[in-house]
Amino acid sequence: MKKLHVSCRINGEERDFEVAPNRSLLDALRSEIGLTGTKKGCDVGECGSCTILLNGQPTNACLVLAAEAQGAEITTVEGLQGQDGLLHPLQECFMQCGAAQCGFCTPGILIAAKALLDANPNPTEDDIRFAIAGNICRCTGYTKIVDAIAAASPLVREGSAS
Missing domain, CATH: 1.10.150.120 ([2Fe-2S]-binding domain)
Incomplete structure (x- = not known):
């Protein structure tokens, strides 16, 4: 299966990664990007454990294809901590x-x-x-x-x- 190139901003940092067209944003964040703070619970949008901010809106990452993140601004729980190391x-x-x-x-x-x-x-x-x-x-x-x-x-x- 041909992989797709995705460029987006995650926790204030420009990120580029390759994903299969059917890969969820949740799985890409955890596996391709290495941000494991976002949890995989039900994987069908019922539990909210995978909630991220996608262009400022709370979104279940398990319900979004990674390719849909092209050009998006994403905040995960890792992005809450300030650049100074202080917790939100x-x-x-x-x-x-x-x-x-x-x-x-x-x-x-x-x-x-x-x-x-x-x-x-x-x-x-x-x-x-x-x-x-x-x-x-x-x-x-x-x-x-x-x-x-x-x-x-x-x-x-x-x-x-x-």
Whole structure:
């Protein structure tokens, strides 16, 4: 099978890679690019563990062909950390609030939360719950996750995040 050339920007860096036409963006990120923070859960768009930002929009990477990323801007969980090595306020608040249990869903939830705070830096609890509704956590009742996102909100508003 002939491979396709894809050029895109991932976590602020220009990336070029070759993929089979039927390869998902999730599999390409993990295998061709080596960014394994984005998790492969259900592989059918139900669990949200593979959530990335694709041109600023939260997207299930398992449902997008890698070739569709041509020219796109992609942010994965690895891209949340600042160039200075500091964690994003969401990551800090997840640690402080104990919002990660097994951690499998955490990358997708962090990305969904970033998309929310980028669009609405002062969300209500309902806004937060709606924004992460596509992300399944099998370990918790979501209370600590919602608390962590709410705690990060003022830090993002103050401009602490990139």
